[in-house]
Amino acid sequence: MKIIAVCGLGVGSSVIAKMNIESIVSDEGKDDVTVDTIDLGSIRSAPADIYVTTRELFDNFPEEYKAKTIVLTNFVDKNDIKAHLDPKMAELQK
Amino acid sequence: MATNPNLSIDQVQLKVHADDWEDAIKVAAQPLVDSDNITDGYVNAMIQSVKKLGPYIVIAPGLALGHARPSADVHRTGFAIATLRDPVKFGNKDNDPVDLVVILASVSDTDHLALLQKIVAFLNEPSNLKVLRNATTSVEAQKIVNQINGGN
Numbered sequence: 001m002k003i004i005a006v007c008g009l010g011v012g013s014s015v016i017a018k019m020n021i022e023s024i025v026s027d028e029g030k031d032d033v034t035v036d037t038i039d040l041g042s043i044r045s046a047p048a049d050i051y052v053t054t055r056e057l058f059d060n061f062p063e064e065y066k067a068k069t070i071v072l073t074n075f076v077d078k079n080d081i082k083a084h085l086d087p088k089m090a091e092l093q094k
Numbered sequence: 095m096a097t098n099p100n101l102s103i104d105q106v107q108l109k110v111h112a113d114d115w116e117d118a119i120k121v122a123a124q125p126l127v128d129s130d131n132i133t134d135g136y137v138n139a140m141i142q143s144v145k146k147l148g149p150y151i152v153i154a155p156g157l158a159l160g161h162a163r164p165s166a167d168v169h170r171t172g173f174a175i176a177t178l179r180d181p182v183k184f185g186n187k188d189n190d191p192v193d194l195v196v197i198l199a200s201v202s203d204t205d206h207l208a209l210l211q212k213i214v215a216f217l218n219e220p221s222n223l224k225v226l227r228n229a230t231t232s233v234e235a236q237k238i239v240n241q242i243n244g245g246n
Contacts, residue, residue: 008147012161012198015207016153019214040147055188056150073188075153076217 001092003035003085004048006057010039016075017052024082030089050088099208100243104129105174106235115149115184115192116141119160122176122195129172132199136167140197144184152186156227157217161198164205171205173198173213177227194227216242 003021007014014037025033038046040057043065051069053061058071070088074080105125112118119140126132139162144151152158174197181191196213200206216222216238226238 008143008150009161009163011163011200011203011206012159013151013153015210016159016214019211020218054150054153056148056186074155076157076214077154077220078218 001030001033001050001089002048003033003050003052004043004046005035005037006040006043006051006053006061007037008040008057010037010042013054013075014038014052017072017081020075020078020081021052021085024078024085028086033089049092050085052085099212101173101175101209101213101239102129103232103236103239105172106239107174107176108229108231108235109179110176111179112182115144115158115182118158118176118178118182118192118195119144119197122160122174123197123199124174126172126174126197126199131168131170131172133167133169136162136165136199139163139165139167149184149186149190152184152189152192154217155189156181156192157189157194157196157223158184158192159196159198161200164200164202168199168201171200171202171209173206173209175226177229194223212242 005014005017018035018037021035055071070084110121112121120137123137140160143162176195178193181193183190184192198206
């Protein structure tokens with residue numbers, strides 16, 4: 001499974017999201033998950049199963065990507081990230 | 095030369111005043127300008143990035159991550175942290191007002207990752223955020239810096 005964290009520039013918030021998501025999936029023992037980061041402008045060249053972003057950037061997402069996207073309001077709270085991420089990953093594994 | 099992946103106490107400011115969100119970024123970044131890690135051009139780039147992309151840099155309640163793309167305006171990779179005496183609004187629906195600003199400046203897409211990892215580990219703990227927000231003295235600042243650099 002491929003997760004991509006999307007931020008405006010691809011060096012700050014998306015990297016923090018990547019670090020926390022990697023830590024979460026590692027704790028869950030999921031070793032088939034890879035996490036990358038990109039800036040929003042590159043989304044069409046970066047296919048993924050799940051995208052993670054902020055509310056502000058989500059509004060600018062191409063429509064067809066929105067259903068695959070999780071909106072996070074807190075990039076440092078791992079419990080909050082997990083609460084959004086786990087149901088989405090479970091959906092994909094059905 | 096690889097960047098020394100440590101936070102310096104000179105880059106930490108506690109309970110400083112900022113007039114508004116732009117000022118908050120300027121004030122928080124000033125120690126990195128003073129140490130010649132970054133130029134004023136980088137500070138402007140951080141502000142322009144919020145104007146262009148929106149206040150998404152407020153990545154958690156009350157926490158803004160000021161940053162721009164790596165560029166020639168970054169001489170050395172560095173981080174700065176400032177807590178604000180009077181919180182300011184960035185225009186973020188979920189996470190305003192901001193009372194904690196972290197400034198990230200990197201010479202490349204990867205040079206900042208080691209220290210960012212340590213800072214993220216620190217910010218992951220709600221109790222650490224509380225300690226940081228309540229800190230007022232240089233002794234407390236030093237303890238926080240030591241904790242971040244120690245990676246726990």
